[in-house]
Amino acid sequence: xxxxxxxxxxxxxxxxxxxxxxxxxxxxxxxxxxxxxxxxxxxxxxxxxxxxxxxxxxxxxxxxxxxxxxxxxxxxxxxxxxxxxxxxxxxxxxxxxxxxxxxxxxxxxxxxxxx
Amino acid sequence: xxxxxxxxxxxxxxxxxxxxxxxxxxxxxxxxxxxxxxxxxxxxxxxxxxxxxxxxxxxxxxxxxxxxxxxxxxxxxxxxxxxxxxxxxxxxxxxxxxxxxxxxxxxxxxxxxx
Numbered sequence: 001x002x003x004x005x006x007x008x009x010x011x012x013x014x015x016x017x018x019x020x021x022x023x024x025x026x027x028x029x030x031x032x033x034x035x036x037x038x039x040x041x042x043x044x045x046x047x048x049x050x051x052x053x054x055x056x057x058x059x060x061x062x063x064x065x066x067x068x069x070x071x072x073x074x075x076x077x078x079x080x081x082x083x084x085x086x087x088x089x090x091x092x093x094x095x096x097x098x099x100x101x102x103x104x105x106x107x108x109x110x111x112x113x114x115x
Numbered sequence: 116x117x118x119x120x121x122x123x124x125x126x127x128x129x130x131x132x133x134x135x136x137x138x139x140x141x142x143x144x145x146x147x148x149x150x151x152x153x154x155x156x157x158x159x160x161x162x163x164x165x166x167x168x169x170x171x172x173x174x175x176x177x178x179x180x181x182x183x184x185x186x187x188x189x190x191x192x193x194x195x196x197x198x199x200x201x202x203x204x205x206x207x208x209x210x211x212x213x214x215x216x217x218x219x220x221x222x223x224x225x226x227x228x229x
Contacts, residue, residue, distance in 0.1 A: 042204055109156075
Protein backbone atom coordinates (compact mmCIF):
# COMPACT_ATOMS: atom_id res chain seq x y z
CA UNK A 1 0.00 0.00 0.00
CA UNK A 2 1.22 3.48 -0.84
CA UNK A 3 -0.92 5.11 1.90
CA UNK A 4 -1.27 8.84 1.27
CA UNK A 5 0.52 10.22 -1.79
CA UNK A 6 0.97 13.90 -2.50
CA UNK A 7 2.02 15.49 -5.78
CA UNK A 8 4.04 17.49 -6.52
CA UNK A 9 6.68 17.28 -3.78
CA UNK A 10 8.11 20.72 -4.51
CA UNK A 11 6.90 23.75 -6.41
CA UNK A 12 7.90 27.38 -6.85
CA UNK A 13 5.26 29.85 -7.99
CA UNK A 14 5.16 33.54 -8.72
CA UNK A 15 2.66 35.78 -6.93
CA UNK A 16 -0.70 35.61 -8.66
CA UNK A 17 -0.19 32.23 -10.29
CA UNK A 18 -2.58 29.39 -9.64
CA UNK A 19 -1.96 25.71 -8.98
CA UNK A 20 -3.56 22.55 -7.67
CA UNK A 21 -2.07 20.13 -5.16
CA UNK A 22 -3.18 16.54 -5.47
CA UNK A 23 -3.68 14.06 -2.65
CA UNK A 24 -4.49 10.41 -3.24
CA UNK A 25 -5.11 7.68 -0.66
CA UNK A 26 -5.52 3.95 -1.19
CA UNK A 27 -6.88 3.03 2.25
CA UNK A 28 -10.56 3.55 1.38
CA UNK A 29 -10.78 6.31 4.00
CA UNK A 30 -13.91 8.43 4.13
CA UNK A 31 -12.30 11.49 5.69
CA UNK A 32 -9.57 13.59 4.11
CA UNK A 33 -7.80 16.76 5.30
CA UNK A 34 -5.46 19.48 4.09
CA UNK A 35 -3.07 21.15 6.56
CA UNK A 36 -0.32 23.70 6.30
CA UNK A 37 2.80 23.71 8.45
CA UNK A 38 4.90 26.82 9.00
CA UNK A 39 8.32 26.95 10.73
CA UNK A 40 8.16 26.25 14.45
CA UNK A 41 4.42 25.68 14.38
CA UNK A 42 2.11 22.73 14.48
CA UNK A 43 -0.22 21.83 11.67
CA UNK A 44 -3.20 24.06 10.94
CA UNK A 45 -6.26 22.72 9.18
CA UNK A 46 -7.20 24.42 5.90
CA UNK A 47 -10.17 22.36 4.64
CA UNK A 48 -11.48 18.88 5.16
CA UNK A 49 -13.95 16.42 3.68
CA UNK A 50 -16.10 13.80 5.39
CA UNK A 51 -16.99 12.02 2.17
CA UNK A 52 -17.05 12.12 -1.59
CA UNK A 53 -18.67 15.31 -2.84
CA UNK A 54 -18.47 17.12 0.53
CA UNK A 55 -16.03 19.74 1.81
CA UNK A 56 -15.86 22.02 4.84
CA UNK A 57 -13.69 24.89 6.10
CA UNK A 58 -11.02 24.40 8.68
CA UNK A 59 -9.05 26.87 10.75
CA UNK A 60 -7.31 28.79 7.91
CA UNK A 61 -9.40 28.40 4.71
CA UNK A 62 -8.95 31.83 3.13
CA UNK A 63 -7.18 31.81 -0.24
CA UNK A 64 -7.75 28.08 -0.80
CA UNK A 65 -10.41 25.94 -2.42
CA UNK A 66 -10.85 22.17 -2.39
CA UNK A 67 -12.71 19.48 -4.26
CA UNK A 68 -13.50 15.83 -3.50
CA UNK A 69 -14.91 14.43 -6.72
CA UNK A 70 -13.64 10.92 -5.98
CA UNK A 71 -13.36 9.21 -2.63
CA UNK A 72 -9.64 8.54 -3.03
CA UNK A 73 -8.65 12.06 -4.14
CA UNK A 74 -8.69 15.44 -2.42
CA UNK A 75 -7.50 18.48 -4.37
CA UNK A 76 -6.27 21.76 -2.88
CA UNK A 77 -6.32 24.80 -5.14
CA UNK A 78 -4.64 28.17 -4.88
CA UNK A 79 -6.39 30.55 -7.29
CA UNK A 80 -4.00 33.49 -6.89
CA UNK A 81 -0.91 32.57 -4.91
CA UNK A 82 0.45 35.01 -2.33
CA UNK A 83 3.83 34.97 -0.50
CA UNK A 84 1.94 34.29 2.76
CA UNK A 85 1.01 30.91 1.31
CA UNK A 86 4.62 29.78 1.25
CA UNK A 87 4.46 26.69 3.45
CA UNK A 88 4.60 22.94 3.58
CA UNK A 89 1.22 21.39 2.82
CA UNK A 90 0.19 18.03 4.23
CA UNK A 91 -2.73 15.86 3.28
CA UNK A 92 -4.18 13.28 5.67
CA UNK A 93 -6.94 10.71 5.65
CA UNK A 94 -8.80 8.59 8.19
CA UNK A 95 -11.82 6.39 8.78
CA UNK A 96 -14.79 8.14 10.45
CA UNK A 97 -14.09 8.74 14.16
CA UNK A 98 -17.11 6.69 15.19
CA UNK A 99 -15.43 3.46 14.05
CA UNK A 100 -13.09 3.22 17.03
CA UNK A 101 -9.77 4.96 17.49
CA UNK A 102 -9.00 6.33 14.06
CA UNK A 103 -5.80 8.35 13.76
CA UNK A 104 -5.16 10.39 10.67
CA UNK A 105 -2.50 9.13 8.27
CA UNK A 106 -0.33 11.71 6.55
CA UNK A 107 1.47 12.09 3.25
CA UNK A 108 5.05 13.40 3.05
CA UNK A 109 4.04 16.93 2.09
CA UNK A 110 4.32 19.44 -0.74
CA UNK A 111 6.85 22.22 -0.24
CA UNK A 112 5.49 25.35 -1.89
CA UNK A 113 7.34 28.64 -2.29
CA UNK A 114 5.63 31.78 -3.58
CA UNK A 115 7.97 34.46 -4.89
CA UNK B 116 14.81 43.23 7.91
CA UNK B 117 15.55 39.93 9.54
CA UNK B 118 12.59 37.85 10.63
CA UNK B 119 12.64 35.78 13.79
CA UNK B 120 10.89 32.42 13.68
CA UNK B 121 9.43 30.45 16.51
CA UNK B 122 11.80 28.06 18.26
CA UNK B 123 10.48 24.66 19.17
CA UNK B 124 10.96 23.38 22.69
CA UNK B 125 13.93 21.01 22.61
CA UNK B 126 14.71 17.91 24.63
CA UNK B 127 18.19 16.44 24.47
CA UNK B 128 18.81 12.96 25.87
CA UNK B 129 21.61 10.42 25.89
CA UNK B 130 21.17 7.27 23.85
CA UNK B 131 19.75 4.54 26.05
CA UNK B 132 18.07 6.93 28.49
CA UNK B 133 14.32 7.31 28.78
CA UNK B 134 12.65 10.38 27.26
CA UNK B 135 9.55 12.17 28.47
CA UNK B 136 7.81 14.64 26.20
CA UNK B 137 5.01 16.72 27.66
CA UNK B 138 1.96 18.37 26.16
CA UNK B 139 -0.72 20.60 27.63
CA UNK B 140 -3.98 20.41 25.72
CA UNK B 141 -6.49 23.17 25.46
CA UNK B 142 -10.04 21.82 25.34
CA UNK B 143 -11.54 20.11 28.38
CA UNK B 144 -14.09 18.48 26.05
CA UNK B 145 -11.36 16.72 24.05
CA UNK B 146 -11.52 12.99 24.53
CA UNK B 147 -9.17 11.50 21.97
CA UNK B 148 -5.44 12.19 21.85
CA UNK B 149 -2.71 11.18 19.45
CA UNK B 150 1.08 11.42 19.42
CA UNK B 151 2.84 11.85 16.10
CA UNK B 152 6.53 11.73 15.18
CA UNK B 153 7.81 13.89 12.34
CA UNK B 154 11.24 13.37 10.84
CA UNK B 155 12.89 15.99 8.68
CA UNK B 156 11.31 16.15 5.23
CA UNK B 157 8.57 13.67 6.11
CA UNK B 158 4.95 13.82 7.15
CA UNK B 159 3.75 13.14 10.71
CA UNK B 160 3.82 9.45 11.57
CA UNK B 161 1.32 7.95 14.03
CA UNK B 162 2.92 6.64 17.23
CA UNK B 163 0.18 5.97 19.77
CA UNK B 164 -3.26 7.21 20.77
CA UNK B 165 -5.45 7.21 23.86
CA UNK B 166 -9.10 7.82 24.70
CA UNK B 167 -10.14 9.87 27.71
CA UNK B 168 -11.58 6.81 29.46
CA UNK B 169 -7.99 5.63 29.97
CA UNK B 170 -5.08 7.24 31.79
CA UNK B 171 -2.29 5.08 30.40
CA UNK B 172 -1.62 3.14 27.25
CA UNK B 173 1.51 1.27 26.24
CA UNK B 174 2.99 0.42 22.89
CA UNK B 175 6.35 -0.86 21.79
CA UNK B 176 8.90 1.22 23.80
CA UNK B 177 6.33 4.03 24.14
CA UNK B 178 3.80 4.89 26.82
CA UNK B 179 1.24 7.68 26.79
CA UNK B 180 -0.08 9.09 30.06
CA UNK B 181 -3.19 11.24 30.29
CA UNK B 182 -4.08 13.49 33.23
CA UNK B 183 -7.48 14.98 32.54
CA UNK B 184 -7.54 16.94 35.79
CA UNK B 185 -4.74 19.23 34.62
CA UNK B 186 -5.23 18.65 30.87
CA UNK B 187 -1.79 17.13 30.44
CA UNK B 188 -0.49 14.44 28.14
CA UNK B 189 2.94 12.88 28.11
CA UNK B 190 4.84 10.51 25.85
CA UNK B 191 7.50 8.30 27.38
CA UNK B 192 10.07 6.64 25.15
CA UNK B 193 12.09 3.86 26.73
CA UNK B 194 15.75 3.26 25.85
CA UNK B 195 15.86 6.19 23.43
CA UNK B 196 17.71 5.50 20.19
CA UNK B 197 19.26 7.85 17.58
CA UNK B 198 16.39 6.94 15.24
CA UNK B 199 14.00 8.53 17.73
CA UNK B 200 15.41 11.98 16.93
CA UNK B 201 12.49 13.93 15.45
CA UNK B 202 9.81 16.48 16.28
CA UNK B 203 6.95 15.05 18.34
CA UNK B 204 3.44 16.49 18.21
CA UNK B 205 0.46 15.85 20.38
CA UNK B 206 -3.01 16.30 18.90
CA UNK B 207 -6.44 16.45 20.51
CA UNK B 208 -9.93 15.81 19.18
CA UNK B 209 -13.46 15.79 20.40
CA UNK B 210 -14.11 12.18 19.52
CA UNK B 211 -16.71 11.62 16.87
CA UNK B 212 -17.45 15.30 16.36
CA UNK B 213 -16.24 18.08 14.15
CA UNK B 214 -15.37 15.83 11.25
CA UNK B 215 -12.59 14.17 13.20
CA UNK B 216 -10.62 17.42 13.21
CA UNK B 217 -7.41 17.42 15.21
CA UNK B 218 -5.86 20.36 17.05
CA UNK B 219 -2.08 20.09 17.06
CA UNK B 220 0.38 21.34 19.62
CA UNK B 221 3.50 23.28 18.65
CA UNK B 222 5.76 20.24 18.85
CA UNK B 223 8.89 19.26 20.77
CA UNK B 224 12.19 18.48 19.10
CA UNK B 225 13.90 15.41 20.53
CA UNK B 226 17.64 15.16 20.00
CA UNK B 227 19.39 11.90 20.92
CA UNK B 228 23.11 12.05 21.63
CA UNK B 229 25.10 8.90 20.83
